[in-house]
Amino acid sequence: MNHPRRTALGTFGPLLLAGLGFAFREAGRPAAAAPLPPGHAVALPTPNLLPFRPNKDVLELVAERSTARFLVRGAIGELAAKCPSLRGSLQLDPEPQRCQLELRLDLASLVGLDGAPVPSDALRQLLGVHRSGEVVFRGTLAHTLTTPVPGLVQLVFDGRLALGGHVVRQTLGLWRAALPGQAQRFLGHGTVAASDYGLPRRTFLGFGGAEHQVTLGLDLAFVRRSGG
Secondary structure, three states: OOOHHHHHHHHHHHHHHHHHHHHHHHHOOOOOOOOOOOOOOOOOOHHHHOOOOOOOEEEEOOHHOOOEEEEEEEEEEEEEEEEEEEEEEEEEOHHHOOEEEEEEEEHOEEEOOOEEEEHHHHHHHOOOOOOEEEEEEEEEEEEEOOOOOOOOEEEEEEEEEEEOOOOEEEEEEEEEEOOOOOOOOEEEEEEHHHHHHHOOOOOEEEEEEEEEEEEEEEEEEEOOOOOO
């Protein structure tokens, strides 16, 4: 016959140890954070959405602070490159028809996104460029689009784009981001069919044609012209 004390320990001992373990585990947990006090709404002023009315000024593009990138895609391959040699100017005026944008991209300076030279065969086949070739855009401000974000406005220029001996009418929309004390930045991108600009259309044994598209992305920094 078992002793009553041994019977009690055998029955309740494991329960007691489990209870102690649970108590130590709970004691080691971090205390629950106190609930945050209820917040309250703060009314922010509504941005004043005035029309974009620039002062008379002349801005110059800063190439080392700007980026122009090409992405060419088609059945004959893909090419991603950046154009470090670019120039431009922006003439601002309260009269929209006097706001003029000029942008020049030297395609002969194209390099890979990592800075490595782009094979000349790729330039010839996809962009028709070999040691020469310049894209020139000249446009006049057509209209603007304001946004609820202060300092952010879209400027749409209507003009002409020249590439080699081809000149086509082109609309260029750029988002202008202005911050106090910083260069004015103009950003935008667009995709066009290469055949519209006289770029090569490759064929296989004289049959069919390899269509491809060109996407141009721009991040342009402009500062006031020295002495302007």
